[in-house]
Amino acid sequence: MRLYLSTAALVAGTAILSSSALAQETLVVNSWGGTYEKLQKELIFEPFERANNVKIQVATVYSADMLAQLRAQKNAPQYDVVQFSGGQEVVAAKEGLISPIKPEELSHAADLYPFATAGLARGEGPVSLVTAIGLLYNEKTAPSAPSSWKDLWDPKYEDHLILTDLSNSYGLLGMLMMNQVWGGTLENTKPGLEKVGELLNRSVIITSSPEVQQNFAQNDAWIAPFSQDYAHVIRQSGQPVRFVAPKEGMPAVFFTSNVVANRPNQALAKKLIDFSLSPEVQAAFAREMRYSPTNSKTVLDAEVGAEVVHGDAINSLVRFDPQTVDGMRNQLIEEWKKLIAR
Known part of the structure; x- marks a missing residue:
């Protein structure tokens, strides 16, 4: 049996598809290349895309250059989430380049070690990973x-x-x-x-x-x-x-995740950051790259735990x-x- 679609039906179907495509939001984020960026795509970005009908565009931009770009783009920023590893979030917050995040906007905030959320009150993003x-x-x-x-x-x-x-x-x-x-x-x-x-x-x-x-x-x-x-x-x-x-x-080097100011997808950007703070994601980064988790609920196996500063030992970290x-x-x-x- 053959099915024939009227012109009106075809037009209607095309409209639905176009509407669905337009409904997919986009987040632009930076990463740091290499194994780290590869893992971020596998463990964070791709699962988040599937779960939230969102497209994540990743640009390899290191911390100092990222801050310079935010300054240059202040009136029309191009990124939604930016990561820093050199403390640039302190400057970015003071200059109004990133948006404050309230603890209640992150479902994992209560489980983070205190140092990981200390910057929220200053308008900085949370610390997501650490290398001692x-x-x-x-x-x-x-x-x-x-x-x-x-x-x-x-x-x-x-x-x-x-x-x-x-x-x-x-x-x-x-x-x-x-x-x-x-x-x-x-x-x-x-x-x-x-x-x-x-x-x-x-x-x-x-x-x-x-x-x-x-x-x-x-x-x-x-x-x-x-x-x-x-x-x-x-x-x-x-x-x-x-x-x-x-x-x-x-x-220690503290990796922070930050929401860029004056961008439209603030809520979705915060949701992406929150996803990266989950115990499961942090355990995977500890296992694959030996980064210390900042979520106190993260469970590490014995081999990884022996090579990563975690738990009570996290209090021995010094942040200049x-x-x-x-x-x-x-x-x-x-x-x-x-x-x-x-």
């Missing part, structure tokens, strides 16, 4: 496992030490932590610079994350201040490198004031350059 900076060591060749930042000065590690250049955020935060354990402050970095100066004739100075892996693999590195997620990357490459949380605490650090960064880098040029 501690000590990496080669468990087969190092004489023993370190337990303190001051162990970097222990002569038993001889000339098998890696230091990271301050142009790298991990290196900068590690330096600020060393400064703190030797009595310095953000206002006085002389103690840290002087103590690091004592290590220069024993260390290899690297500038990028891949160089850390290369030095453990090829140059018999034993110990390095670096991040917990990269310790996992090195172990996956076959190197026997472990991450240690020093007893004095750890600086992002705006202060940003303001002193260039001067500190110049002082560092003079130090290593001696």
Whole structure:
């Protein structure tokens, strides 16, 4: 049996399809490329699209460039949700570039560690993930496992030490932590610079994350201040490198998710951020990349839990004031350059 549709019916059907297509909203977000962006698409963006009839457009834009774009687009922003990893949300909130989020607008807010929601009152987005900076060591060749930042000065590690250049955020935060354990402050970095100066004739100075892996693999590195997620990357490459949380605490990189001001889909943008804060999503990022979850309800298996700062240990994380650090960064880098040029 053949079915014949009238012209009117075809027009009606086309109108319904067009209406359905128009009903699909779009969110524009930034990510940071690589494995992180790939996981975001698999764990967050694609499931959220299916559940909410929304299209998510992803642009690879890093934090500092993202802030610059928001400033340039202030009167006509092009993004709905932006992520920062360098504290740029503090500046963005003060400049009115991002919209405040109320705790009651996030179903997971009550389950987040207090530090993850502390910025909401200042108009910043919640902290979604964290990577701690501690000590990496080669468990087969190092004489023993370190337990303190001051162990970097222990002569038993001889000339098998890696230091990271301050142009790298991990290196900068590690330096600020060393400064703190030797009595310095953000206002006085002389103690840290002087103590690091004592290590220069024993260390290899690297500038990028891949160089850390290369030095453990090829140059018999034993110990390095670096991040917990990269310790996992090195172990996956076959190197026997472990991450240690020093007893004095750890600086950390805090990833925040923020709603851009003056955009039409504010409620949907907040819903996307809330989805990323779920225990299931955060457990997956801990498992795949060894990022620390900020949702206290996140359950980690024993292997992951042994390599990720979580639970009560999350209170050992140190967050240096992002705006202060940003303001002193260039001067500190110049002082560092003079130090290593001696």
